[in-house]
Amino acid sequence: MNISAIYRREMRSYFSTPLAYVFIVIFLMLAGIFTFYLGGFFPRAQADLEPFFTWHPWLYLFLAPALGMRLWAEEKKTGTFELLMTLPVSVGDAVLAKFLAAWSMMGISLALTFPIWITVNVLGNPDNGVIVAGYFGSLLMSGAYLAVSACVSSTTRNQVIAFVVSIAGCFTFLLLGFPLILDLFRPWLPSAAINFIATLGFLQHYESIVRGVVDARDVLYFITFIGLWLYAGAWSVDHHRS
Amino acid sequence: MTSPGIEAASLRMEFGRIVAVDDISFSVQTGEVLGFLGPNGAGKTTTMRILTGFLRPAKGDVLICGINMLEKPVKAKAQIGYLPEGAPLYPELTPATFLRFTGQARGLSGKDLEDRMAETADQVHLREVWNQSIETLSKGYKRRLGLAQAILHNPGVLILDEPTDGLDPNQKQEVRQLVKEMAQSKAIIISTHILEEVHAVCTRAVILSRGRIVADGTPGELENMASDHNAVSILLASTGASQFAEKLENITSVRTVKVTPEGEGRCLIQAFPSRGSAILTQVTDLIREQDISILELRQEPGRLDEVFRNLTIPKTESAHGGQA
Numbered sequence: 148m149n150i151s152a153i154y155r156r157e158m159r160s161y162f163s164t165p166l167a168y169v170f171i172v173i174f175l176m177l178a179g180i181f182t183f184y185l186g187g188f189f190p191r192a193q194a195d196l197e198p199f200f201t202w203h204p205w206l207y208l209f210l211a212p213a214l215g216m217r218l219w220a221e222e223k224k225t226g227t228f229e230l231l232m233t234l235p236v237s238v239g240d241a242v243l244a245k246f247l248a249a250w251s252m253m254g255i256s257l258a259l260t261f262p263i264w265i266t267v268n269v270l271g272n273p274d275n276g277v278i279v280a281g282y283f284g285s286l287l288m289s290g291a292y293l294a295v296s297a298c299v300s301s302t303t304r305n306q307v308i309a310f311v312v313s314i315a316g317c318f319t320f321l322l323l324g325f326p327l328i329l330d331l332f333r334p335w336l337p338s339a340a341i342n343f344i345a346t347l348g349f350l351q352h353y354e355s356i357v358r359g360v361v362d363a364r365d366v367l368y369f370i371t372f373i374g375l376w377l378y379a380g381a382w383s384v385d386h387h388r389s
Numbered sequence: 390m391t392s393p394g395i396e397a398a399s400l401r402m403e404f405g406r407i408v409a410v411d412d413i414s415f416s417v418q419t420g421e422v423l424g425f426l427g428p429n430g431a432g433k434t435t436t437m438r439i440l441t442g443f444l445r446p447a448k449g450d451v452l453i454c455g456i457n458m459l460e461k462p463v464k465a466k467a468q469i470g471y472l473p474e475g476a477p478l479y480p481e482l483t484p485a486t487f488l489r490f491t492g493q494a495r496g497l498s499g500k501d502l503e504d505r506m507a508e509t510a511d512q513v514h515l516r517e518v519w520n521q522s523i524e525t526l527s528k529g530y531k532r533r534l535g536l537a538q539a540i541l542h543n544p545g546v547l548i549l550d551e552p553t554d555g556l557d558p559n560q561k562q563e564v565r566q567l568v569k570e571m572a573q574s575k576a577i578i579i580s581t582h583i584l585e586e587v588h589a590v591c592t593r594a595v596i597l598s599r600g601r602i603v604a605d606g607t608p609g610e611l612e613n614m615a616s617d618h619n620a621v622s623i624l625l626a627s628t629g630a631s632q633f634a635e636k637l638e639n640i641t642s643v644r645t646v647k648v649t650p651e652g653e654g655r656c657l658i659q660a661f662p663s664r665g666s667a668i669l670t671q672v673t674d675l676i677r678e679q680d681i682s683i684l685e686l687r688q689e690p691g692r693l694d695e696v697f698r699n700l701t702i703p704k705t706e707s708a709h710g711g712q713a
Contacts, residue, residue, distance in 0.1 A: 149494055151493075152490060153490075156486075156494075159481075159482065163481045163482065163486075226473065226477030227479055229438070229477060230478075232442075232443050233441040233469070233471045234466065234491065235496070236463065388443060388445075
């Protein structure tokens with residue numbers, strides 16, 4: 148009840164301002180540029196969406212903090228935070244409702260990339276199961292980015308700070324999966340520790356889902372990750388009142 | 390249900406080294422309108438934020454209709470209607486969608502919600518701007534929408550932080566009338582800077598200064614604390630005024646006499662009684678005895694702003710002697 152009231156209020160706020168439309172258009176444009184220019188969609192001459200999904204971790208690196216930065220910082224700036232926190236709503240419900248609304252925005256944007264799915268199906272015979280897994284993994288990962296951004300947003304009333312710190316936070320979890328970064332640790336850490344660091348990052352889990360291997364552990368990783376950051380966010384909302 | 394609408398017990402709140410609220414206790418019964426007075430920074434808003442569950446006090450307890458705010462915040466908050474300082478609103482919504490949101494968040498739905506929204510819209514006159522975006526509304530409408538949000542669910546407890554701030558005199562009057570009408574069935578706290586408002590709506594008032602309650606009483610009781618309570622003012626022609634003033638000073642229960650020239654050959658004489666005594670009869674007797682023609686004579690009820698100043702300005706002896 149309370150969750151749905153806040154969720155609907157958030158969605159109304161997205162769509163009664165240009166925010167939703169600008170966000171979706173930029174999302175689609177960037178996704179397109181990444182896929183066709185950087186991903187080399189046509190030169191590869193393969194009917195799959197690998198070049199599309201490969202760039203999503205980078206796409207979300209900027210777009211998720213852009214969406215998440217306002218979640219709490221804006222309410223604190225305008226004072227509606229006080230209004231919200233004095234409604235008979237638990238902090239956990241409020242955190243969850245706001246997160247779900249932002250995640251829905253991501254989901255809608257992602258869903259609107261469907262023409263590219265149609266395109267590969269027209270051009271060839273892709274494995275649609277892999278593509279569905281790709282969308283699923285991408286959505287999960289966007290939630291992880293958003294959960295970090297939402298938590299950061301609750302610590303400040305300044306949206307620019309929220310944006311920049313969120314990018315730094317998300318970037319950290321993105322980098323943890325890169326061989327280049329892992330190599331830095333390799334000389335002085337046992338390989339078990341290196342593997343552990345790699346599993347903390349987004350990339351390993353995301354890439355295996357996108358390849359079509361939907362392993363429960365990878366899904367669990369993202370769900371746990373989101374849950375922990377939402378929990379931290381709720382704690383922060385509770386302790387950063389004035 | 391005999392528990393009071395609002396009960397605050399030994400509230401304390403610190404921000405770093407600053408003690409914003411220092412051992413404040415009071416209760417507000419249903420039917421009472423308590424005025425919160427005090428200079429900026431006295432702790433009015435902080436106290437209200439504690440009462441509404443926005444801030445957690447360092448010490449103390451808040452009971453709303455008998456429900457402990459710290460233990461059952463969601464249940465306690467459901468009993469309260471709250472207008473926060475500055476009436477914050479979501480600028481991108483309209484009054485209709487905004488009220489629907491707060492109503493739903495408070496568990497109203499369906500016909501109940503629509504009925505209450507319609508009723509509230511009429512009560513605070515929001516019909517003309519019902520579907521207009523909030524950011525385009527005037528300050529008066531925004532304030533009234535904030536008030537609408539607070540009374541929408543017909544709560545047993547109403548806490549309003551400067552409800553008439555930014556309203557024009559007519560709107561102020563309407564809001565005061567509305568608060569008075571609702572008073573019978575609710576426990577209400579309003580904070581204000583406007584002392585006349587205390588007379589207009591409050592059944593009781595507390596004066597806060599630096600986080601403490603320095604006075605608590607009905608508006609009349611507070612006025613009795615003024616040094617000019619029962620003082621007698623006489624307006625008369627300047628000629629012979631100073632001799633008359635000297636005679637006034639000889640009356641035993643007169644503490645001091647002040648003579649102020651008013652221009653146009655007139656003069657205002659004020660006689661202040663010693664504490665607790667009335668001097669009107671002695672003064673009128675003296676006027677008759679001396680056969681002095683006067684232009685105006687009145688007995689002062691005591692000015693609230695003077696009490697306010699005496700209690701909230703730290704340690705400076707005012708002209709008539711402080712009340713500390």
